[in-house]
Amino acid sequence: MRKFLTIVFLLALAVGYTALFSATDLARAETYYFRLTQETVNIFWNSDGTQSLDYVLVFENSPTADNLAYVDLGLPNGNFDMGTIYADVDGKPITDITTSGYQGSGSGVALGLGNYAIRPGKVGRVHAFVGVIQKVLYEDSSDNTYASAVFAPVTFGSQYMYGETDLTVTFHLPPGMAPEEPRWHEDKTADGFPKQPSSVYDAESRVTYTWRNAHADASKQYTFGASFPLKYVPESAIVRVTFIDVILGGILMIVGATSELCIPVLVIGGFFGLVGLSAYSDRKRRMQYLPPKISIEGHGIKRGLTAIEAAVLMEQPPDSILTMILFALIKKNAAEVVSREPLEIKKIEPMPEDLRYYEKEFINAFDEKGAARRRALQDTMIHLIRAVSEKMKGFSRKETMAYYEDIRKRAWAQVEAANTPEVRSQKFDEVMEWTMLDRDFNDRTRDVFRHQPVYVPVWWGRYDPGYHRHTATPSFNRPSAPSISSGGGLPSVPGADFAASMVTGVQNFAGSVIGNVNDFTSRVTQSTNPVPVSTSSGGSGGGGRSGGSSCACACACAGCACACAGGGR
Amino acid sequence: MKTKTLSLKQAIKRWFTPPEALTAGSYHFQAPPDAPAPYRLHLRLEPDRSGVFIINAATVLHLNPTAAEYAYHLVQNTPEEEVASAISRRYRINPTQAHQDFVKFKEQIQTLISTPDLDPVTFLDFDRLNPYSQEISAPYRLDCALTYRLPEGADAAYAPTKQVDRELDTREWETILDKAWEAGIPHVVFTGGEPTLREDLSELIRYAEQKGMVSGLLTDGQRLADPEYLDMLLQTGLDHIMLNLDVDNLAVAAAVKNTLAADVHLVVHLTITAQNAARASWQLEKLQQSGITALSLSAAEASLQPALQAMREHSAALGMSLVWDLPVPYSAFNPVSLETAAEEQPSGAGHAWLYVEPDGDVLPAQGINRVLGNLLRDPWNAIWQNSERRGQRQ
DSSP: OHHHHHHHHHHHHHTTOOOOOOEEOOOSSSOOOEEEEEEEEEEEEOTTSOEEEEEEEEEEEOTTSOOBOEEEEEESSSOBOGGGEEEEETTEEOOEEESTTOOSSSEEEEEEOGGGOBOTTOEEEEEEEEEEEOSOEEEOTTOTTEEEEEEOOOEEOGGGBOSOEEEEEEEEOOTTOOTTSOEEOOOTTOTTSOSSOEEEEOTTSOEEEEEEEEEEOTTSOOOEEEEEEGGGSOGGGEEOOOHHHHHHHHHHHHHHHOTTSOHHHHHHHHHHHHHHHHHHHHHHHSBOOOOOOEEEEOBOOOOOOOHHHHHHHTTOOHHHHHHHHHHHHHHTTSEEEEETTTTEEEEOSSOOTTOOHHHHHHHHHTTSOHHHHHHHHHHHHHHHHHHHHHHHBTBOHHHHHHHHHHHHHHHHHHHHHOOSHHHHHHHHHHHHHHHTTOTTHHHHHHHHHTTSOEEOOTTHHHHOTTSOOOOOOOOSOSTTSOOOSOOTTSOEEOHHHHHHHHHHHHHHIIIIISOSHHHHHHHHHHHHSOOOOOOOOSOOOOSTTOSSOSOOSGGGSTTOOOOOOOBOO | OHHHHHHHHHHHHHHHSOOOOOOOEEEEEEOOTTSSSOOEEEEEEOTTSOEEEEETTTEEEEEOHHHHHHHHHHHHTOOHHHHHHHHHHHBSSOHHHHHHHHHHHHHHHHHHHHOTTSOHHHHSOOEEEOTTOSOOSSOSEEEEEOOOOOOTTOOGGGSOOOOOSOOOOHHHHHHHHHHHHHHTOOEEEEESSOGGGSTTHHHHHHHHHHHTOEEEEEEOSGGGGSHHHHHHHHTTTOOEEEEEOOTTOHHHHHHHHHHHHSSSEEEEEEEEOTTTGGGHHHHHHHHHHHTOOEEEEEESSGGGHHHHHHHHHHHHHTTOEEEOSSSOTTTTSOHHHHHTGGGTOOOOBTTTEEEEOTTSEEESSTTOOOOOEETTTSOHHHHHHHSHHHHHHO
16 A cells, blocks of 8 residues: 555656645544644745745644644655754644654654643644755646646544634745746645635745635645746756656556566566557657747837827828828928818928928928829838838837827827817817827718817818918917817817818828829838848748748738838847 | 667666756857858857847847757757757657747748848737846846047046056956856957057957857947058957947048948947037938948936937938947937836846956946956856846845
8 A cells, every 4th residue: 555655656746746745644542633723834935946834733622532742744755854843832832843753644743742732622823834845846747947836735634623724825936036927726626715826925025825715624635836937946956757756656556466466467568568658758758848939128118109100100001191291280380281182282481490300301292293292202101111110129019009009099088078069179189190090080080070060270271271261269279278168259160071171181192192002102112111032941931920021011011001110129 | 789788778768868958058150151141149048948049149039948949959050850850859749840840930030130120029929028127147248348548639528437457468358258258148349448449459359259259349430540450350250330429530430431331230329418419410410421320329418318319319210220238428328228217127237238347347337336346356156146136136
């Protein structure tokens, strides 16, 4: 039977767990019967790869039982340092701590309570601390870069006890670990415990995992586990279970179990067993394969982009981006639309000083006519895309896009949340450039404004040549303007007309300025994303999106102009 | 017969012996001269089998053990079939899958090399880590101030102020380079004072290059106006030059012209000061017109941040790439560090790079006058343990 237990133990090790066998026994001559009201154990997984244990066991001895004079404390293995063990009963130290007196399963020590034995009907608090236990960590069976730390608290024979136990198990992981690095194990045997332990830092800033069940059964074996990166403990602290351990265990089992069988059966069985084992061992000895994982150092969100630059990053169509530039110029009082069809604008002198390079290039493009203008606008787009690409170097495109997407959503939310036409019109004026990041800008503008009048911004006359700017009424184009409680006296247009005018502005660009959007985009992308040069080693590739292209972004699609930006240094 | 017996024993032993980890250490690959573009790869295999993979001394990748093994074979130029076989012998994976994964890994790295603008998170399925946030076994770069001497008439305002007892001689600097390489540092930048005042500069660059390090030079550029001197430096294999620019100095204009014509990566650094802020944009356009494509910027004081940001915007509009984190004057005030300051990201000083003074004393970075040890006299491990960030962690 003992040999069988050895096999079980070895097999338990082979699956990569710190199999802690700690059945604690109180089976001595006396009649034991008690309730374990509290069992609290703190397990310290130390940076040198050792383990320290701190137990608190609160016994309520039955009035009908004998004195509770000994407690057998099971330990994970025999590699503990006796010199580091301390115990007390109700705060009074005890010295009768021996391995020879231990009568439980596996390894452990017997705590002789001596004069502090818990009398019938009384409650006693037994505290034990074990400073050093070695060889308690194993390689995680699912990730060979992680160490597996598994622990099962002491149990007591059900014939000796009654009632429920408030059982708390706390893992203190090695120092220096970030909270996201360790992982807890889900163990189906831990019924009644939360699936996810609570996690906090302890006083030494170590990450802790705590499992608690106020109604636990202390006669039942519960197992708790966690894994953490191997780098936090010495390599030498990890117990590597070779297959030879399992083989030896198997031989012991066979010898123990077949002593009455004849030799031929052993020989034949041994032959086939060896063949099978050799194949199994060859597979088992190899390391677990995890798909290659690459992480790159880089910054996250690139803040400070203008709405127009964000539109480039978010691969908006070029006609939308150019329309955004037009609105920016109009709002800055740098340009005025003199004709919508065909679209013609004129500069307003003196030009503001805060114009951005793309705004200057844009307005200068309108000094040209026809194809020359189209080429100048293409150059503007090319410069804009390259500048955004430069700005994004070292930053995450993905996170930055999410950031500006959120700004877009919040811009629309502000507009839609406005209760009155005045406030809605003012909000729209304030955040209009961000709402234009929306690919559904046209439809959404129609939906938001169709049913109410819109109090037009002060720049509206520069955008709509048909609008009579006969009134000089101050409007709400500046965020610092006082809020307007009434629309009385402010110029307004029907919402449907306003929306139609905005939408037409975008469509006009496509129709009358840049011509065919696909052709326009094609020349831009030919410059910003030249034809890929094959860099592949000649393999067929592993699929996905990484196949040796010069630029894998979606700028090959018609109607978008991708910045191809971001990443690296 | 004896051989067969040994083979049998070895075979049996192999059944029961787990594969050993690849030898921890540094591995280096340089693209052959006929490659479409020059590039350098440095792999540092860590004892826990993970890897740090550095492309062109700039892009830092962290690899899990499997990726680290593929990187090892990439650097060793192992044929694909051999890689598949080796991986399948060591891991529970069939050779076909291992081959596919290796080819994919190679393509990911090649794409990153050939398309540095590509966002590797979006398009190559990489994860992103904050810069300098990982535990590493050695810095990525060592800045070596060979001397604190300056040319006659130079403005000492931007020079390091610490007085040193002496300058190390050539052999002593070689010892320091040896130690750095053995520790796994793949990149060295020679700086000063003015490093071109050291007559052994080319000898030291050559020594570093022969070891496999990427080497860079930070200079005021005056001596590079001499084409023969520049050619002598380039013959050593020098990888990059950063000119700390005074655009009013005609000699530097000649240096820019010479260096642009040479086969070396050139970055120009401008320090924005209260005195030059007004004409900095004009200087920038002049640089762009001269053919400069890579730029480093810093501000002499925090109050100049708006001017610095405007310069950064302007440089992007001119299509100039920004470089940062090099040991330039006022390097802490660069556009990226100022922009990300609110995010409280860890600093690379004392972690991703260290600074060696002319007498061998090691500082976390230029301008942080906390001596961690002397790289000539003290063991590397002691210095690394003393580095500020590690000290804080422990």
